[in-house]
Amino acid sequence: MSLFQKIKETIRENFGFLSIAVVLFWLKTYLAYNIEFSLGVEGVYQHFLLLINPIASTLFIFGLSLFFSNSKSRYRALLVLYFLNSLLLFSNILYYREFSDFITVKTIMGSSAMMNGLGPGVFEMFSWHDIFYWVDFFAVTYLYRKKRSILTQEPQIKKRLAVGTLVTALLIFFANLSLAEIDRPQLLTRTFDRNYIVKYLGVNVYTLYDGVQTAKANSVRASADSSDMAPVLDYVDSHFASPNPATFGQAEGRNVVYIHLESMQQFLIDLEMREESGEVSAVTPFLNELYHSADSYSFSNFFHQTAQGKTSDAELLLDNSLFGLPQGSAFTQLGSDNTFQAGPQILKSLGYSSAVFHGNVGSFWDRDNVYKSMGYDYFFSSETSYTLTPENSLEYGLKDKLFFQESVQYLEQMEQPFYSKFITVSNHFPFPADEMNTVFDIPDTSDDTINGYFNTVHYADEALAEFFQYMKDSGLYDNTVFVLYGDHFGISNSRNRTLAPLIGRNPNLWGDYHNAMVQRVPFIVHVPGIGTGGINDTYGGQVDVLPTVLHLLGIDTKSHIQVGQDLLSKERDDVVVFRNGNVITPEYVSLGTNVYETVTGRNIFVDEELTPELYNEIAAIREAGQQQLYISDQILNGDLLRFYTPANFERVDKSQISYLNSPFQLQADLAEMGIKSTSLISEKDNVSTVPLYQTDAPEFPGNQLVDEPLAESRENEAAAEDTKQQN
Numbered sequence: 001m002s003l004f005q006k007i008k009e010t011i012r013e014n015f016g017f018l019s020i021a022v023v024l025f026w027l028k029t030y031l032a033y034n035i036e037f038s039l040g041v042e043g044v045y046q047h048f049l050l051l052i053n054p055i056a057s058t059l060f061i062f063g064l065s066l067f068f069s070n071s072k073s074r075y076r077a078l079l080v081l082y083f084l085n086s087l088l089l090f091s092n093i094l095y096y097r098e099f100s101d102f103i104t105v106k107t108i109m110g111s112s113a114m115m116n117g118l119g120p121g122v123f124e125m126f127s128w129h130d131i132f133y134w135v136d137f138f139a140v141t142y143l144y145r146k147k148r149s150i151l152t153q154e155p156q157i158k159k160r161l162a163v164g165t166l167v168t169a170l171l172i173f174f175a176n177l178s179l180a181e182i183d184r185p186q187l188l189t190r191t192f193d194r195n196y197i198v199k200y201l202g203v204n205v206y207t208l209y210d211g212v213q214t215a216k217a218n219s220v221r222a223s224a225d226s227s228d229m230a231p232v233l234d235y236v237d238s239h240f241a242s243p244n245p246a247t248f249g250q251a252e253g254r255n256v257v258y259i260h261l262e263s264m265q266q267f268l269i270d271l272e273m274r275e276e277s278g279e280v281s282a283v284t285p286f287l288n289e290l291y292h293s294a295d296s297y298s299f300s301n302f303f304h305q306t307a308q309g310k311t312s313d314a315e316l317l318l319d320n321s322l323f324g325l326p327q328g329s330a331f332t333q334l335g336s337d338n339t340f341q342a343g344p345q346i347l348k349s350l351g352y353s354s355a356v357f358h359g360n361v362g363s364f365w366d367r368d369n370v371y372k373s374m375g376y377d378y379f380f381s382s383e384t385s386y387t388l389t390p391e392n393s394l395e396y397g398l399k400d401k402l403f404f405q406e407s408v409q410y411l412e413q414m415e416q417p418f419y420s421k422f423i424t425v426s427n428h429f430p431f432p433a434d435e436m437n438t439v440f441d442i443p444d445t446s447d448d449t450i451n452g453y454f455n456t457v458h459y460a461d462e463a464l465a466e467f468f469q470y471m472k473d474s475g476l477y478d479n480t481v482f483v484l485y486g487d488h489f490g491i492s493n494s495r496n497r498t499l500a501p502l503i504g505r506n507p508n509l510w511g512d513y514h515n516a517m518v519q520r521v522p523f524i525v526h527v528p529g530i531g532t533g534g535i536n537d538t539y540g541g542q543v544d545v546l547p548t549v550l551h552l553l554g555i556d557t558k559s560h561i562q563v564g565q566d567l568l569s570k571e572r573d574d575v576v577v578f579r580n581g582n583v584i585t586p587e588y589v590s591l592g593t594n595v596y597e598t599v600t601g602r603n604i605f606v607d608e609e610l611t612p613e614l615y616n617e618i619a620a621i622r623e624a625g626q627q628q629l630y631i632s633d634q635i636l637n638g639d640l641l642r643f644y645t646p647a648n649f650e651r652v653d654k655s656q657i658s659y660l661n662s663p664f665q666l667q668a669d670l671a672e673m674g675i676k677s678t679s680l681i682s683e684k685d686n687v688s689t690v691p692l693y694q695t696d697a698p699e700f701p702g703n704q705l706v707d708e709p710l711a712e713s714r715e716n717e718a719a720a721e722d723t724k725q726q727n
């Protein structure tokens, strides 16, 4: 027998059945991807990854059957594995039809709860074409039965071949992962979205990954007990900064509107740029106006404190006064399981309703689960609540102008007072040029990301101005407190030298100190009518927001577990710690082993001025920062809030919250309130305020249509004028 024939024979004998099974399952999975899931696959590259991603895990799982000693049990094992893997896929298909999400290991563990969630509707979820997800299983079973009689005599497979198959599967997996990382760096370390893992690596890998994450989180959680709360309570008690009597309760009873300013940095405030025309224009005219308003508490030394969890870290910090994790995102790793005592739930006992508005898919950062833990009543996301078209949306969802406009139909129906959060997306990396919305002459540096940034920022600023105008026109403005914050940097450290000249800095003198100081983000609390605002130079960060806002609303936070301090309190320690342990105070910037003078940026360490006294002082500042992070990590990792309930606080009951159809839920709740409703629309005798909303967004239905005839009619007028003159 020639070598070639020998190889062919080996493959046929040992791998024939396995290959058929792998190919069938692969095709079935790919079919399901295309028919059942909306994974947001774009472009040839992503389609290619989607096509190949089932191969590695299928080969690995089915390859396990090769370890059985005789061919009969090998075939049987393969059938069992085929069945189980089909079951996993099919369960995900059914689950996705109901929840637009993939099953987590937690859900599988508590499957009775999941079934309860599905209720009697479970049979309605089947579709006639589901048969295709099982015919292949019957086909392989049939094949097995046909061959059964001759199986037992077949020789035992060599261990080498079995191991080789698994190694091949692993190699394919790593190739797949590397290709995925090119398109989506940090796919597994940051975990943005379950959809992403499935899109790039497949359902099996997602399930395994989720299982490992869950096991890790569970083991830490399981080893924690109520005694771990003692140091936390000590810390919170000794760091409590009493509210400032002058501002405490200044916004009592008002609606709260948080505006998440995607990727906005503080250097934008008051920044002017010379446009090509020679005209000097402000990049963020509207934010500047708010920043300088006497009705705003504005902060000039406010830092973001996010890490890999980016937006989700910012949200966690803002709503809970707790830090994100050193690696990954606390939202995706712990958020749906942990007990939280977040802003919306704290305010619930005071009669507040709550909602998040976001024009992207609900699964991003696992928001559709995490928000429940935080007590949000409604979550308006792109699948349920907004109309997205290729024209009006970007990679991360609906463009800001349309997003705000489409949101107010829900806002006006919410019971007042409300706690709401609007998460913008237009100003998201890579700040793509959007021809329809290029209104600002962008700078012309060598870096397109930086150039685009100023235009998308300017666009977001305009969107904000439109939203505020609506708030005024609808009458909501006066009874609302607005909390605007930048979530994290938009321009990364590697680009800062190119940015430097645009913000009046010398790129040659740019260093670590500047990279740290440029992490300042806007933070403005706008309380219409107070007149006592101003620009505050205190050093603070996102962790300090919740106590600041709650105190303005007149809420006592003494018994709450929050690691930040009220930014308006006279008692606060001016220490800002970054997630990596670096610290900034009004005097010093401590970055690793380097120490700088905060105001001048002089490197004290290099200049050998680091006296023993100063060294101790810096060590103490760093220690304070470390402790704040440590306490926060203890709370999150140990899920310690389950052991403690603050005064006047009702625990979140997640079973009462569903975001499957928030617009419908909102309407139903409004109807139930009847004449007792305090919503804006009820105040206006059920006349909607939506028509009051003015937007110049070119994508807004109507705006384009107006443009065309207008241009045409101008042309006609000009033509008529010409004719007149000629006559």
Ligand code: GP9
Binding pocket: 309, 310, 311, 312, 360, 361, 364, 396, 423, 425, 428
């Ligand atoms: C996605 C958006 C962006 O929905 O909030 O998150 P980010 O990439 O900035 O963390």
Ligand code: MN
Binding pocket: 262, 263, 310, 311, 487, 488
């Ligand atoms: Mn963000």
